[in-house]
Amino acid sequence: MAKISLIVNGNPVNANVDPRTLLVQFLRENLRLTGTHVGCDTSQCGACVVHLDGKAVKSCTTLAVMADGHEVRTIEGLAADGAPLHPMQEAFREHHGLQCGFCTPGMIMTAVDLVNRKGHDLPDHVIREELEGNLCRCTGYQNIVTSIAAGAKAMAKSA
Amino acid sequence: MYEFKYHRPATVRQAANLLVKNEDAKVIAGGHTLVPVMKQRLASPPHLIDLSHIEGLDAIEMKGRSLVIGATAKHADVATSPIVGEAIPALAELAGGIGDPAVRHKGTLGGSLANNDPTADYPAAVLALGATIVTNKRRLKAEEFFQGLFTTALENDEIITKVMFPLPKKAAYIKFRNQASRYALVGVFVAKRPSDVRVAVTGAGSDGVFRATAFEEALKKRFSHKVLDGVSASAEGLNSDLHGSAEYRAHLIGVLTRRAVEAATAK
Numbered sequence: 001m002a003k004i005s006l007i008v009n010g011n012p013v014n015a016n017v018d019p020r021t022l023l024v025q026f027l028r029e030n031l032r033l034t035g036t037h038v039g040c041d042t043s044q045c046g047a048c049v050v051h052l053d054g055k056a057v058k059s060c061t062t063l064a065v066m067a068d069g070h071e072v073r074t075i076e077g078l079a080a081d082g083a084p085l086h087p088m089q090e091a092f093r094e095h096h097g098l099q100c101g102f103c104t105p106g107m108i109m110t111a112v113d114l115v116n117r118k119g120h121d122l123p124d125h126v127i128r129e130e131l132e133g134n135l136c137r138c139t140g141y142q143n144i145v146t147s148i149a150a151g152a153k154a155m156a157k158s159a
Numbered sequence: 160m161y162e163f164k165y166h167r168p169a170t171v172r173q174a175a176n177l178l179v180k181n182e183d184a185k186v187i188a189g190g191h192t193l194v195p196v197m198k199q200r201l202a203s204p205p206h207l208i209d210l211s212h213i214e215g216l217d218a219i220e221m222k223g224r225s226l227v228i229g230a231t232a233k234h235a236d237v238a239t240s241p242i243v244g245e246a247i248p249a250l251a252e253l254a255g256g257i258g259d260p261a262v263r264h265k266g267t268l269g270g271s272l273a274n275n276d277p278t279a280d281y282p283a284a285v286l287a288l289g290a291t292i293v294t295n296k297r298r299l300k301a302e303e304f305f306q307g308l309f310t311t312a313l314e315n316d317e318i319i320t321k322v323m324f325p326l327p328k329k330a331a332y333i334k335f336r337n338q339a340s341r342y343a344l345v346g347v348f349v350a351k352r353p354s355d356v357r358v359a360v361t362g363a364g365s366d367g368v369f370r371a372t373a374f375e376e377a378l379k380k381r382f383s384h385k386v387l388d389g390v391s392a393s394a395e396g397l398n399s400d401l402h403g404s405a406e407y408r409a410h411l412i413g414v415l416t417r418r419a420v421e422a423a424t425a426k
C-alpha cells in the first residue's frame with residue numbers, strides 16, 4: 001500500500017491505496033465521486049477527463065499514486081451542490097449538448113481546459129480539433145461544439 | 160494490472176540506483192504508454208520508478224547552437240514553448256500534433272523515444288535533425304539509438320535525461336494520421352541541416368523509423384520539391400496492415416516528403 005495526500009475539488013484527501021489503483025478508480029470507488037466516467041478504459045474516449053494541476057488528463061491512464069501531492073478537479077468541483085451551474089455546464093444544458101450524458105463530464109472538463117488555454121473566442125474548427133480525444137456516441141457533436149463556443153463566451157462574463 | 164511497488168526518486172542518480180537494485184524495475188514518466196500496456200498485462204514490472212517528480216528533468220533551453228529538451232518535458236510543454244517555437248518551429252508543431260490535448264498533458268519526449276513505437280512522431284524528428292540522446296551513462300547519436308521495432312540502445316538501468324537538437328536551417332514535419340489511433344500512418348520529417356539534408360520516415364517501416372536516402376540525395380542538390388519529380392520510395396520493408404498496404408505507404412512517403420519540403424521552404 002502507498003500513502004497519498006492530494007487536494008480534490010479544493011479539499012485535502014489522505015488515503016492508503018494499492019499503487020496499481022487508477023486515479024479514476026480512486027475518485028469513483030474511494031471518494032465516491034462518480035461523475036467521472038469510464039468509457040473505454042483504453043485512453044481513447046475522454047469520458048474520464050479530470051484536471052490535474054489545472055490541466056485536462058485522462059484519469060483512466062493516470063495512477064492515483066502519481067497524483068500524490070497534486071491537485072485534482074472533477075466535474076463535481078465545477079459548481080457547489082445547490083449553487084448555480086458552472087457557465088460551461090449551463091451552456092451544455094441550454095444548447096442541448098448531451099443526450100445520454102455519459103461523455104458529458106469529460107467533454108465539459110476538456111472544454112474548460114480548452115478555454116483556460118485558448119481563450120473565450122473559439123472558432124468551430126479549433127473546438128473540433130481540441131475534441132480529438134473525446135468521443136460521444138449520441139449527439140453527432142454538433143451541439144457539443146455549439147455548447148462549448150457559448151460556454152467559452154459565458155465564462156468570460158463570469159470571470 | 161499486476162501488483163508493483165511504487166518509488167518516487169528525487170534525482171536521476173536515485174532513480175538509476177533503484178533500477179540497479181530492483182530486478183525488472185521500470186521507470187515511468189507520463190505513463191501514457193506504460194499504464195495501458197500494464198492494464199493489458201503485457202508488462203508487469205514489480206517496481207515502478209516515477210521520473211515525473213525529478214526537478215529540472217523537464218527543462219527546455221538553448222545551449223550554444225543546440226536546443227536542449229529534458230526527458231520529462233511533456234508534449235504540451237514542447238508544443239507551446241516559445242524557446243522551441245523560435246529555435247525549431249517544426250518540432251513544436253510535431254509535439255502539438257501528438258494524440259490529443261489530454262495525452263499531450265502527460266506524455267513525454269523521453270517516454271516516446273524509449274518506447275520507439277514504429278508509428279510515434281518524435282523518432283522522426285530526432286533522426287532527421289541528427290539529435291543526440293543523453294542518458295545517465297553516455298551520449299547516443301540518433302542512428303545508434305533506434306534499433307528496430309520498440310527497440311533502442313538503452314540498457315536496463317539507463318535513463319534518458321535529455322535530447323540535444325542541433326538547429327537546422329529549415330525543417331518541417333507532415334503527418335498523415337491514422338484516424339482512429341491518431342498515431343502516424345506515415346510521417347515525414349525533412350531537415351535541411353548546415354551540412355546535409357535528412358528525410359526521416361515514421362509509421363511506414365516494419366523496422367521502425369528510417370531515412371529515405373533517395374529523397375535525401377535529390378534534395379542535397381537543391382532543396383526544392385521540384386527536384387523530387389521521379390523520385391519514389393520502394394514498398395520493400397514497409398508495413399502492410401488493415402490501415403494501409405506497403406504500396407500505399409510508399410506512395411504516402413513521396414507525397415508527404417514533397418509537402419514537407421514545400422512547408423519547410425515556405426517558412
Ligand SMILES: Cc1cc2nc3c(=O)[nH]c(=O)nc-3n(C[C@H](O)[C@H](O)[C@H](O)COP(=O)(O)OP(=O)(O)OC[C@H]3O[C@@H](n4cnc5c(N)ncnc54)[C@H](O)[C@@H]3O)c2cc1C
Nearest residue numbers: 188189190191192193258266267269270273279280319341
Ligand atoms: C490515446 C493516445 C494517443 C497517442 N497518440 C500518439 C501520437 O499520435 N503520436 C505519438 O508519437 N505518440 C502517441 N501516443 C503516445 C504518447 O505520446 C506517449 O505518452 C509516449 O509515447 C510515451 O511517453 P510517456 O511519457 O507517457 O512514457 P511512459 O508510458 O511513462 O513510458 C514508456 C516507456 O518508456 C520508458 N521510459 C520513460 N521515460 C524514460 C526515460 N527518461 N528514460 C528511459 N526510459 C524511459 C518506460 O520505462 C516505458 O517502457 C499516444 C498515446 C495515447 C494514450
Ligand code: FES
Nearest residue numbers: 039040045046060
Ligand atoms: S475511460 Fe479514459 S479515455 Fe476512455
Ligand code: FES
Nearest residue numbers: 099101136137138
Ligand atoms: S451524450 Fe451520450 S455519449 Fe455523448
